[in-house]
Amino acid sequence: MATSSGLIAVGSGPAGISAAAAFRERHPTLRVQILTADPALPYAKPPLSKDFLCGRDHHVDLHTADWFDRRRLELVRGITVDHVDLDAREVVTRGGRRYAYWNLVLAPGATPVPLDVPGAENALQLRSLADAVTIRMTALHARTAVVIGGGLIGCEAAACLAGNGIVTTMVAGEPVPLQRRFGLDAGERIAKLLSDCGVRFVGSARVVEVCDDGVMLDDGGSLDGDLVVAATGVRPDARLAEAAGIRTRGGRIVVNEHMHTSAPNVFAAGDVALAHNVTAGRPIPTEHWRDAADQGEIAGASAAGQPAVWAKVPGFHCAIGxxxxxxxxxxxxxxxxxxxxxxxxxxxxxxxxxxxxxxxxxxxxxxxxxxxxxxxxxxxxxxx
Missing domain, CATH: 3.30.390.30 (FAD/NAD-linked reductase, C-terminal dimerisation domain)
Structure with a gap:
């Protein structure tokens, strides 16, 4: 049996990386491993829709391979964790390999909400670096584009595509973008920002089919799209916790202010966590990069025996043109x-x-x- 890691982080996003780094700072000799299904070096996702698609200068890598080597953080890429054996304190991969741990941080992030219409496989998603590369390459030969979904990522992606000279239409299924989240007043001004970027907004319509050359709408109309992007949101990936019997609520892993779950020596951070914020005085869900990094650092410190607490007020930036x-x-x-x-x-x-x-x-x-x-x-x- 392999030597147990002082800490295993499942997920190579900001929460997992921050947890591993915070634990390493406090325990310079214990083994630390980061397990991820992504084959790429850990990268930042916000620049994908803010800069990468726009063709601006971009720096998506979180750290170089040398950064991990110097800190002796073992980055194990391209493997999928199948389940967690709490009794044995082991993480089991889909291929049956077992990784023993003393402390575990679950930071698998979120998965895209599938577009559930005929032809959905013709729409591209923007959730990973590989997705962004595919969209950018496809956009080089596109004259028209349709972005399905009026969330933050959809707004940023649509503005980028339009800024590259592509005739771009956004279909959101609500009168103005982000109305459910930010209200009508904000939505009207966001729609104006999109219009200023050259994006046509189609509100209160719903895509019922994705075709080879665009989409069909529920009102019988159609939109041309050499490129169709499904920006239909994400949902936290709490499957590992649910299968292990760790407490969840509303599809998220319940953690206290130290990011500790209901299971001994198991922590969670980032999109998947429903964490108690001491300033708010209640659990707060958040799906933003900076908050995930903060929670990861707290999880790593707490796992190392120096408990920290989550107290910051969450926040984010959104770039539209x-x-x-x-x-x-x-x-x-x-x-x-x-x-x-x-x-x-x-x-x-x-x-x-x-x-x-x-x-x-x-x-x-x-x-x-x-x-x-x-x-x-x-x-x-x-x-x-």
Whole structure:
């Protein structure tokens, strides 16, 4: 039997890498392994839709191979973990190989929500570096494109494609992009940003079939698309935890403020985690890069015996053409929105229970900074 690792991280995204690095800092001699199904060196996903598709200068690699070697972090690529044996403290791969651990961090991220229509196999997804390369190569020979889905990734991808001279249409199935998440006021302004980039937005329509040359809509219409991208969202991949009997809720792994699961010596971080945020005073789901890295660092430190806590207010940036949207907040629903127009941007404040729970801003960094204070201290927005 192989020597047990001091820590095994399942997943090579920001949560898994941060957990491994944080554990290594505190235990310089114990074995640390990172297991991932991805054959590529760990890379950052946000630049894929923000820069890579646009043809801008991009740096997607998280670290070089030498970075892992110098820290003696064993990166095992191209393997799929089948299940976790909690009693034996082993991770078992699909091929039957067993990896023994003392501490385990589950950070498998999320999987794309499949496009469930005839011809869905003709649509390309944007979830991995390989996906981004395929889309970029296909776009070189495309005159028209359809992006299905009006989420953050869909907006960024559509703006990139249009910016490269491709006639691009977005179909979102709601009146304005991101309405369910950010409300009508924000959605209308995001639609304007997309229009300024040359993206045509088709709201309240639904794709019912993907064809060789475009898509069919539920109203009987059709859209030309030499390239069709399915940006239909993701769902946390909690299958390993569920099969092992680790506590989950709503498809996520339940963890405390230290990222500890219901199982001994097992932690979880990133998209898959439903973590207790001590500032919020409740569990907060988040699917953003910086938050995953923060949670991974906390998981690695806690596994190393130096428990840290998750207390930061989550946030992210979204690039639509040259516009940079910034969000800070809990992202868990709101009761009231307040729109403030600026000369070259806007701010949308989100409130619930008499306090600020989030802010979405464009060219309003002062509001963005203020949001961190108001959200973090549970304060209301002054009417002044």
């Amino acid at each position: 040259d516009a940079r949207l910034k969000y800070r907040g809990w992202g868990t629903g709101h009761e009231r929105t307040r729109l403030v127009e600026h000369r070259d941007g806007f701010t949308v404040w989100y409130e619930a229970g008499g306090e600020v729970v989030g802010v979405l801003s464009l060219n309003a960094d002062e509001d963005y900074r203020l949001a961190a204070e108001l959200v973090g201290t549970h304060l209301p927005l002054s009417d002044g």
